Amino acid sequence: MIYFCISxxxxxxxxxTKYYMSSILRVCVPGDCPSIELLPVFQFRLFHNEGAAFSFLAEQDGWQRWLLVAVSLIVSTVVGVWLYRIHRTEKLLAVALALIIGGAVGNLIDRASVGYVVDFVLVHYQDWYFPAFNVADSSISVGAALLILDMFIRPKQGAESHA
Incomplete structure (x- = not known):
């Protein structure tokens, strides 16, 4: 199926991108945070996130690694089955699910192999910083946005019979 190719x-x-950024940057630690500035509000800095989104559970003593691996496996499997079963005319939904699967698997590979997710994109304005992220996180976010969009634009089942 073409949509699994997107994933x-x-x-x-x-x-x-994670491999490349890890090869050109050192991990950001307090007092030593090398970066590549692309714009005044956009730069690359290397972080190792041992938690989930927004570093949730990152300060735990290691048990979260395998919990997050298990959750990622379950989510990827469920969304993969959903993608496999949808009707071929539901293209927006299929792209959304494919992006979510690709992002989940990308971060799953990191978490399972090294125990953390490599984040490197940093967006900020003055002293405000958005949590660092990566291509997988972006893919999940875009996929989720498309999923919500699909829910709004797809005709409701049974709505046409009441018209």
Missing amino acids: LMVVILDQA
Whole structure:
């Protein structure tokens, strides 16, 4: 199915960018945070996130790694089955699910192999910083936004019979 190819492309792009950024930057620690500034509000800095989104559970003593691996596996499997079963005319939904799968698998690879997710995109304005993220996180976010959009634009089942 073509949509699983989208997921695979996201995983490849995610892993390639994480590998590249890890090869040119050192991990950001207080007092030593090398970066590549692209714009005054946008830069690359390398972080290792041992938690979930927004570093949730990152301060735990390690048990969260395998919990998050299990959750990622379950979510990827459920969304993969959903993608496999949808009607071929539901293209927006299929793209949304493919992006979510690709992002989940990209971060799953990191978490399972090294125990943390590599984040490197940093957006900020003056002293306000958005949590660092990566290609996989972006893919999940875009996929979720498309999923919500699909819910609003797809005709409601039974709505046409009441018209």
